[in-house]
Amino acid sequence: MLSKKTKYAFHALTYLGKHRDQKTVLIQDIAEEYGISHKFLENILLELKKAGILGSKKGKGGGYYLIKDPADVPLSKVIRLLDGPIALLPCVSINYYEPCVECKDEAKCGLNKVLIQVRDEMLNVLTNKSLSDILDKE
Amino acid sequence: MLSKKTKYAFHALTYLGKHRDQKTVLIQDIAEEYGISHKFLENILLELKKAGILGSKKGKGGGYYLIKDPADVPLSKVIRLLDGPIALLPCVSINYYEPCVECKDEAKCGLNKVLIQVRDEMLNVLTNKSLSDILDKE
DNA sequence: CATTTACCCTACATTTTTTATAGAGTTTAT
DNA sequence: ATAAACTCTATAAAAAATGTAGGGTAAATG
Numbered sequence: 001m002l003s004k005k006t007k008y009a010f011h012a013l014t015y016l017g018k019h020r021d022q023k024t025v026l027i028q029d030i031a032e033e034y035g036i037s038h039k040f041l042e043n044i045l046l047e048l049k050k051a052g053i054l055g056s057k058k059g060k061g062g063g064y065y066l067i068k069d070p071a072d073v074p075l076s077k078v079i080r081l082l083d084g085p086i087a088l089l090p091c092v093s094i095n096y097y098e099p100c101v102e103c104k105d106e107a108k109c110g111l112n113k114v115l116i117q118v119r120d121e122m123l124n125v126l127t128n129k130s131l132s133d134i135l136d137k138e
Numbered sequence: 139m140l141s142k143k144t145k146y147a148f149h150a151l152t153y154l155g156k157h158r159d160q161k162t163v164l165i166q167d168i169a170e171e172y173g174i175s176h177k178f179l180e181n182i183l184l185e186l187k188k189a190g191i192l193g194s195k196k197g198k199g200g201g202y203y204l205i206k207d208p209a210d211v212p213l214s215k216v217i218r219l220l221d222g223p224i225a226l227l228p229c230v231s232i233n234y235y236e237p238c239v240e241c242k243d244e245a246k247c248g249l250n251k252v253l254i255q256v257r258d259e260m261l262n263v264l265t266n267k268s269l270s271d272i273l274d275k276e
Numbered sequence: 277c278a279t280t281t282a283c284c285c286t287a288c289a290t291t292t293t294t295t296a297t298a299g300a301g302t303t304t305a306t
Numbered sequence: 307a308t309a310a311a312c313t314c315t316a317t318a319a320a321a322a323a324t325g326t327a328g329g330g331t332a333a334a335t336g
Contacts, residue, residue: 002226003294010249011240026311034240040296046313059304060310075256088140102149102172110275111148114267118213125259129252137248141323164282178325184284197333198281 006082008036009044010134013073016054016066017135024056024063044082051081070135076126086126087119094119144220146174147182148272151211154192154204155273162194162201182220189219208270214261216269224264225257232257 011034019025027045031038045064048054055067076086080095090098091106092115099106106112149172157163165183169176183202186192193205214224218233228236229244230253237244244250 001223001228005295007227007238007249014248028311036240037296039298042312043296056312057304058302058310058312060306060308062304062311064312075252085139089145090139100145102174108276110152110272111145113275114213114271118263118267121263122260125256125263129256133252134248137251138246143323166282175325177327180283194283195333196281196283196331198279198335200282200333202283 002079003083005040005044006079008034008041009048009078009082011036012041012045012064013048013053013066013070013078013131014134014138016064017070017131018138020066024061024065026063030064047081048078051077053077070132071130073131074127075129075131076123078131079126086123088115092116092119140217141221143178143182144217146172146179147186147216147220149174150179150183150202151186151191151204151208151216151269152272152276154202155208155269156276158204162199162203164201168202185219186216189215191215208273209268211269212265213267213269214264217264224261226253230254230257 012030015030015033016025027038027042030036030045031041045054045056049056049064053066053068053073054064056062056064080086085093085096087093087096089100089112090096091100091103091109091112100109103109103112150168153168153171154163165176165180168174168183169179183192183194187194187202191204191206191211192202194200194202218224223231223234225231225234227238227250228234229238229241229247229250238247241247241250
């Protein structure tokens, strides 16, 4: 399951995607629309900005806006950013790899091998869907 | 990511699958093989038994054994049992459905619609792989 | 039929992660 | 100059995951 952080990120991205005609959107507007705490949402938007998905502008008339084309924002990118690994275990994670302490020989672990396949298939699913798919259905 | 509970369940099922020739396997043997606390593992095996995947026998010479054919134990079944929903949000879960508090109209939520598709594809992946796939690769 | 072996059950404790909250500081547009 | 809005660090409450403790119950063997 996704954390609330990731869910909120998708909400925010959807909102920003729907308001691409205006230059910027206030944190407060997004927060009110979805009943999210202003400060909590701030952290999330900041992470999306650091990842190059959003841009921001300070001062009066400022706010956040979408930099990327919605088709170039796959679900996998957002999930990895806020929730961490797509993989089902650390020993099959691409970006957050860690061996299992109980595993004597990873090369002989059937679970490891099957979960690598699962990871690739899931990654495929989550990379082939993007923010544009969400926006198309709103 | 899978919880340790679910990971241990897969370990135990793998062990039991590999020792199908003997009548029963002791909790202790599995616990030692993977460095799991006896009591913690006991709870997990109990759940697998309640779900009809394992059988058990009490008394001297007792222990656990696999009831199902490994091909009839899909990953999805084990994950749902120990970890809960496969879906990425409660609002798209088949077995654990709950609406989002912030959602005014689910029928108009693009995220909901996309995540339903994602759920179906993930479920497909996790149902098409089973314990037998793990055993084949050990 | 006693004894050993192992399963069954409940409750609690610890640790980690998630979900926020608070408040001060910095930048920028008007 | 001033107000509006972003940035950063630290802290705290709540929830979930992980693990412990200990007694009770059932069954196989001799």
